[in-house]
Amino acid sequence: xxxxxxxxxxxxxxxxxxxxxxxxxxxxxxxxxxxxxxxxxxxxxxxxxxxxxxxxxxxxxxxxxxxxxxxxxxxxxxxxxxxxxxxxxxxxxxxxxxxxxxxxxxxxxxxxxxxxxxxxxxxxxxxxxxxxxxxxxxxxxxxxxxxxxxxxxxxxxxxxxxxxxxxxxxxxxxxxxxxxxxxxxxxxxxxxxxxxxxxxxxxxxxxxxxxxxxxxxxxxxxxxxxxxxxxxxxxxxxxxxxxxxxxxxxxxxxxxxxxxxxx
Numbered sequence: 001x002x003x004x005x006x007x008x009x010x011x012x013x014x015x016x017x018x019x020x021x022x023x024x025x026x027x028x029x030x031x032x033x034x035x036x037x038x039x040x041x042x043x044x045x046x047x048x049x050x051x052x053x054x055x056x057x058x059x060x061x062x063x064x065x066x067x068x069x070x071x072x073x074x075x076x077x078x079x080x081x082x083x084x085x086x087x088x089x090x091x092x093x094x095x096x097x098x099x100x101x102x103x104x105x106x107x108x109x110x111x112x113x114x115x116x117x118x119x120x121x122x123x124x125x126x127x128x129x130x131x132x133x134x135x136x137x138x139x140x141x142x143x144x145x146x147x148x149x150x151x152x153x154x155x156x157x158x159x160x161x162x163x164x165x166x167x168x169x170x171x172x173x174x175x176x177x178x179x180x181x182x183x184x185x186x187x188x189x190x191x192x193x194x195x196x197x198x199x200x201x202x203x204x205x206x207x208x209x210x211x212x213x214x215x216x217x218x219x220x221x222x223x224x225x226x227x228x229x230x231x232x233x234x235x236x237x238x239x240x241x242x243x244x245x246x247x248x249x250x251x252x253x254x255x256x257x258x259x260x261x262x263x
Contacts, residue, residue: 017043017044018041018042018043018044018077019042019043019044019078019079019182019183019213020040020041020042020065020076020077020078020183020213020215021039021040021041021042021076021077021078022038022039022040022041022061022064022065022074022075022076022077023039023074023075023076023077024037024038024039024073024074024075025037025038025039025061025064025071025073025074025075025076026038026071026072026073026074027057027060027064027069027071027072028072033237034057034060034237035057035060035061035064035071035234035237036237036238037074037238038057038061038074038234038237038238038239039239039242040061040232040239040242042183042213042215042230043213043229043230044213045209045210045213046209046213046214046229046230047205047206047209047213047214047216047227047228047229047230048213048214048215048216048228048229048230048231048232049215049216049217049218049224049227049228049230049231049232050062050215050216050217050231050232050233050234051217051218051219051221051224051231051232051233051234052233052234052235052257053235053257055236056234056235056236056237057234057236057237057238058217058234059187059217060237061234062098062185062187062215062217064076065091065096065185065215066088066091066092066096066098066185067083067086067087067088067089067090067091067096068088070084071084078091078094078096078183079094079182083096092179094182095180095181095182095183096181096182096183096185097176097179097181097183097184097185098185098186098187099172099173099176099185099186099187099189105160105168105171105172105175106160107159107160107161108159108160108161109159109160110156110157110158110159110160111147111152111155111156111157111158111159111160111163111171111174112140112143112144112147112156112157114160114171114174114175115143115144115146115147115171115174115175115178116139116140116143117175118143118146118174118175118176118178118179119139119142119143119178120139121179122178122179122180142178143156143178144156146174146175146177146178147171147174149174149177149204150170150171150173150174150177150204151170151200151204152167152170152171152174155167164197165192165193166192166193166194166197166200166201169189169192169193169197169201170201170204173186173189173204177208177212181212182212182213183212183213183215184208184212184213184214184215185214185215185216186205186214186215186216186217186218187216187217188216188217188218188219189201189205189216189218190202190218190219190220190223191219198220198223202223202226202227205227206227209229216228224245225245225248225249228245229244230242230243230244231243231244231245231248233248233251233254233257235253235257240253240254240257241253241254
C-alpha cells in the first residue's frame, strides 16, 4: 500500500510541474497535413525550444497552442485543464502570450508610453482614457521597471520609431512582460539582431525563466543549445525527437532532418 501511495504521489508531483501538455495534435490544410499527432510537454520554469526546417509545422503548432487556429484532433492541457474550446483572447487572459499578440508598437509614442499601454491592456482599462493613465504614477513606475528589465531604462523618452531594430525587439518584449504572462511564447527572438544584441538577448531570456516559462521557435542552434532546457524537433509535421539538448545533439534522426551533421 505504501509503495502504491508513493507512486501516486510522485506521479502527481510530476504532473504538477507541467504547465502545458499537447497530446496528439493533428492539423490539415486541404490535403496537406501540417501536423501529425504531435505531443509535447512544457515544464513550469523551463525554456522549451521548438526547432525544425522550414515547413516542419512549428508555426502551426504555436498557432494551435495560442488558439489562432483549431486542431482537427488532439488535446491541449494548460495548468491542469483543457483549453481546446477557449478563444485566442481567452488564452491570452489566462497567461498564454505570444509576442505579436501585443498591439503593434506605436512608433510615434515613446518607449515608456508603449509600456504603459501594455499595462493598461493587462488591466483592462479603456484606451480612450489615455490622459488619466499618463498621470497614473503607479503605472509609470511599473512601466519603467519593465523597460529597465530588458535594458531600455535609458531610452524611456525615445520614440519607438527612433529605436534600433534590436531595441524595438526589446521594447516588444517589455510590452509582453508587462502583461505578466505565465507562458511566454517567442517566435525567433534572435531574428535580425546583431552579434552584440543577440548576446544581450540570450542573457535576458536566460534570466527570465526564473519567473516565466518560455516556449520559443528559434533557428540559431547555438542559441537553442545554450538556452533551452528541453527541445522538441519537428520534421514534416511529425515530432521526431524531444529531450534535453545533449540528447537532441546526438540524435541521428535529428542530424539527418535538420542539423545536417551525420558522422
